[in-house]
Amino acid sequence: MGDAPEADLHVDAELVARLVLSQHPDLDGEVRRVDSGWDNVMFRLGDDLAVRMPRRSIAVRLLRNEQRWLPELAARLPIPVPVPLRIGRPAPELGYESPWSIVPWLPGVSALAYASSAGSTADDSDATAEGLAAFVAAMAVPAPAEAPPNPYRGVPLTVRDRDVRPRLASGRLRDAAVLERVWERSLAASEWAGPPVWVHGDLHPGNLLVHADGRLAAVIDFGDLTSGDPATDLATAWLTFGPRGRGAFIARLAARVDVDDATWERARGWAVVLGAMLVDTLDAASPLGRLGADVLARVVAEELGED
Template sequence: MDAPHAEFDADEALVRRLVSEQHPDLAGPVRLVANGWDNAVFRLGDDLAVRMPRRAIAVALIENEQRWLPGLAAAVSVPIPVAVRVGAASEAFPLPWSIVPWFAGTSVAELPVAERGALAAELAAFVVELGKPAPAEAPYNPVRAVPLAERDAVVSERLTGLEHGADLAVLWRDAVAAPAWAGPPLWVHGDLHPANLVTAGGRLTAVVDFGDLSAGDPATDLAAAWMVFDADGRREFRRAIGDHADEAAWRRARGWAVSMASSIIATTSGDGPIARIGAHALAQLLPEAQDARSAGAS
């Protein structure tokens, strides 16, 4: 993965040791399968995975997953990575960690974009199911689900330094100007890009990585329309969401897509998997941005 440098290193030998010490009944073969933005993922045997924080900032995120996912799993039809066991910080590794189910299948990021539309209705159903009122103690995330006006200074400055930033700024300004979410804070996944979706047999079989889980504006998760799909898939996703989102929500959702895509573009380089997600979202947003600029000039 094109991810930040790890602040805490974990290798296969360490993970085998930790599992053997803390959960010996689950001990088995271990192999590294991914170094993500915040966590490294190791496969444990055939049916489990170990999620190890790579950065200090990930500790609160993994603790949120451990606390909240058991309850949220009952509300959604698609499997999510509820911790099977919790790993405690120790002398061997100073941060908490999780053992979670291993979901067999393919990352949606590996699917040709034209094939992803088949998953639009199922992903829409997940967004609707998840997006229920959250309790007052739900996690707060300063970069997800907040009013877009709170992100305006950061995102606007970032766009000034990007190629096509002037085009994207048109969509961003429209999103900030849209009516804000006026309802109660709803649960949001916060990071519905294709690498966090698993598919098998033409179905959506899991949604993973709830590190950005928070409560607030549900338009945040509607950004998947641009992060995951092409124009055809986006139409199907929007059709499946139906009256659960109004026009203002879709304007804000496009702004969230601008925020997420521009963040990826500004912080990655090359042709890694996360960089490709940013490039895809940019390709989806630019025609709409250019149309909006043309309409404003006419």
């Protein structure tokens, strides 16, 4: 198992260069492949731009959601996000049948890579907690009825129970009995009673860019953007931080918005959902597979009073 499913859309630097020259010739420049994620592949275009290309057909709808909603969201977010500057059209004549986006090149390194290279975690920088708390607070405002639906994010935890139970029983998760205790308590917490709010949906450290000093530089990959329970995004307290950073994040968020105990219980449950998914579906040696194991270990340590 790797970090991403097999691609069904062929994308390379030569294709991207032809697409840019054909549709946006005023932005023509050197194209260099940067990275490939679960659904998309990113190319740098010159010094200041990047091209975001779906590598799977299933991601086309997600990219359209970004193109539709990111310009509106970015206007009130305190952290840079990859707002599409130009929209690319499908070009069957060039061998590519998906829309695509030209976005700003956002400097920084992923918080996941930062932790690996520095031999540390975001716990070492209160600045990460400060920026992420500001982003989460600004994000969690009532969303319009037209916000994109997502059957896996922002939903009541009971919807995810059918996924979590088999994973807890699979034998692939360490301390499954402790995790089950956390999960049951999360399920028992009262459901979100407020209006559906905007939810990033995938707020893990691989989607956070940080500066060399740990300050949050940007939040990327809004493919899972939806509305619903803000607890989904609050799970970043366990996805991104160990004990010290988590405490700093919670304190800084509390200075901006009120989060009740039930919402934090659900957020902890979302950490179990996402951590278990990563461990169960990815190679344990891959960066996201290791992240999943780390997230579950943080939840267990907190539950046992060991962090």
